Amino acid sequence: MDQEQNILQIENLSKYFGGLAAVSDCSLKIKKGSITGIIGPNGSGKTTLFNLIAGNLKSSQGKVLFNNEDVTDVPSYELFSKGILRTFQIAHEFTNLSVLENLMMVPANQSGENLMTALLKPSLVRTEELKVKQKAQDVVDFLNLTHLSNELAGNLSGGQKKLLELGRTMMVDAKLVLLDEVGAGVNRTLLKDLGTAILKLNKEEGYTFCMIEHDMEFISRLCNPVIVMAEGSVLFEGTAEEAKKDEKVIESYLGRGSKIKDEN
Numbered sequence: 001m002d003q004e005q006n007i008l009q010i011e012n013l014s015k016y017f018g019g020l021a022a023v024s025d026c027s028l029k030i031k032k033g034s035i036t037g038i039i040g041p042n043g044s045g046k047t048t049l050f051n052l053i054a055g056n057l058k059s060s061q062g063k064v065l066f067n068n069e070d071v072t073d074v075p076s077y078e079l080f081s082k083g084i085l086r087t088f089q090i091a092h093e094f095t096n097l098s099v100l101e102n103l104m105m106v107p108a109n110q111s112g113e114n115l116m117t118a119l120l121k122p123s124l125v126r127t128e129e130l131k132v133k134q135k136a137q138d139v140v141d142f143l144n145l146t147h148l149s150n151e152l153a154g155n156l157s158g159g160q161k162k163l164l165e166l167g168r169t170m171m172v173d174a175k176l177v178l179l180d181e182v183g184a185g186v187n188r189t190l191l192k193d194l195g196t197a198i199l200k201l202n203k204e205e206g207y208t209f210c211m212i213e214h215d216m217e218f219i220s221r222l223c224n225p226v227i228v229m230a231e232g233s234v235l236f237e238g239t240a241e242e243a244k245k246d247e248k249v250i251e252s253y254l255g256r257g258s259k260i261k262d263e264n
């Protein structure tokens with residue numbers, strides 16, 4: 001019963017780089033429909049964990065289960081087709097295409113990509129293209145980017161590009177979205193919009209999010225639960241408020257000479 005509610009289960013996962021265990025016997029569960037935050041001091045293994053989940057790194061030991069299916073070491077393009085998407089690692093946008101066109105580039109397996117279909121069934125390609133365009137327009141509206149739909153992506157601000165990136169996940173109906181420091185370098189106003197879009201996608205479209213984030217204010221607004229990592233495994237799980245007060249958590253940050261950032 002419990003298993004059915006978990007979209008992702010990590011079991012005793014480890015990743016060694018030479019003698020260093022970047023992720024060490026790590027076990028955790030991500031509940032379906034949650035927005036789970038992953039925090040922890042620098043070097044605690046958050047990015048490596050994401051790399052393992054998203055198929056960007058091969059594990060040394062342990063398992064990753066997605067909807068109870070073993071997806072350990074499955075490559076990222078296969079995970080993508082199963083509905084696991086990772087965003088915000090790098091700026092993915094095509095700078096010389098408009099916002100709308102950028103969204104239209106996302107869906108895989110369009111018939112137009114097959115030369116024979118394009119030659120033999122041009123009307124099918126046209127119908128699909130119209131459908132994709134309508135969907136892209138819906139996504140643009142959902143994210144309140146309607147006024148920018150014909151703007152070149154290269155002209156967007158950093159925060160707007162992140163909204164566009166979020167929009168790309170909507171073009172393929174993602175089930176689990178892994179967000180990598182989405183708040184980094186985004187101004188407060190856009191960060192609010194981004195947070196609102198994430199909440200809306202979660203509530204209205206049923207997306208599950210798992211996000212690595214340093215900004216505690218952003219985390220407190222969005223995430224429940226918050227998982228704190230230290231030395232490659234889970235140190236704490238609870239609400240953001242509980243995490244901020246927890247002795248072990250505070251100590252792990254202090255031990256690294258860093259502190260939990262709470263920008264107000």
Ligand SMILES: Nc1ncnc2c1ncn2[C@@H]1O[C@H](COP(=O)(O)OP(=O)(O)OP(=O)(O)O)[C@@H](O)[C@H]1O
Nearest residue numbers: 017020021022040041042043044045046047048049
């Ligand atoms: N490709 C690699 N080769 C060798 N060591 C690595 C590699 N990637 C990460 N590490 C090491 O593994 C540990 C965990 O790093 P990781 O980047 O996963 O931590 P993090 O929690 O994401 O840190 P940050 O908050 O600074 O991004 C660190 O000691 C790091 O130096």
